[in-house]
Amino acid sequence: MKETIVHRDAFITTQWAGGETTQLAIHPENALFSERDFLWRISSATFTTTQSVFSDFSGYQRYLLPLRGNLRLSHERLFARELAAYEPAYFDGAWPTASENSPDCIDYNFIVKNGTTALLQVLQEGDEHLVDVPAMITCFSVDDMVIHLKKAGVQREISGFSLYMLETEAGESVSVARASAPVILTKCAAG
Known part of the structure; x- marks a missing residue:
């Protein structure tokens, strides 16, 4: 990771x-x-x-x-x-x-x-995304947010209008532990 x-x-x-x-x-x-x-x-x-x-x-x-x-x-x-x-x-x-x-x-x-497996998803506080393949994940919000990585057992506090980038293996769960504004998650398969 x-x-x-x-x-x-x-x-x-x-x-x-x-x-x-x-x-x-x-x-x-x-x-x-x-x-x-x-x-x-x-x-x-x-x-x-x-x-x-x-x-x-x-x-x-x-x-x-x-x-x-x-x-x-x-x-x-x-x-x-x-x-x-x-x-x-x-x-x-x-x-x-x-x-x-x-x-x-x-x-x-x-x-x-083209040809790259990717997605963009809008998450709210409490929402979770399960990483199904090794991938680069990004999380962005206009306000401060707290991202929880279940498998790694860590939480990250990220300032508003900053980009959190995570390279991870399949099986990680990325959840929004705290956010007052929506969190935009992108995923791009590693490869």
């Missing part, structure tokens, strides 16, 4: 056409987002406009949810969907996608290379 807590001051923030994007983590660590040589990436974006067009991420799958505000995704010639805070969407990164959002919108993105 290997654990890391990435605090807000270690995140990388850059400008994009519609606001700012903050990279919380990328895997492998030496991967470059601009080179598209990553297995997965977690980021959060803020908006300076109420409309944007998403970049083409052919070869990747995307998980997206608003942390605050509302977001409407429109996938060209496919469908449109309204998302409330903490309501996740999953879609192919190659789909031409545009969005409309409330001015206060902040989103959370998990982008995963």
Whole structure:
């Protein structure tokens, strides 16, 4: 088991056409987002406009949810969907996608290379996730949280807007022992 807590001051923030994007983590660590040589990436974006067009991420799958505000995704010639805070969407990164959002919108993105087994799940205090395969787990909340690892017999207190990363074997149980805001758990199979 290997654990890391990435605090807000270690995140990388850059400008994009519609606001700012903050990279919380990328895997492998030496991967470059601009080179598209990553297995997965977690980021959060803020908006300076109420409309944007998403970049083409052919070869990747995307998980997206608003942390605050509302977001409407429109996938060209496919469908449109309204998302409330903490309501996740999953879609192919190659789909031409545009969005409309409330001015206060902040989103959370998990982008995963095609062929990689992954998931994004929103947990509340008391919820538990059983790790079924060796995996990299991340947990994020806008507020402080306490994560309990049953098999390891440990609890970790994590500050709000920090990313908890855990490499673990199958059989570990990750539960939210305390959280006043939802906890976003991502899982990416090791391999």
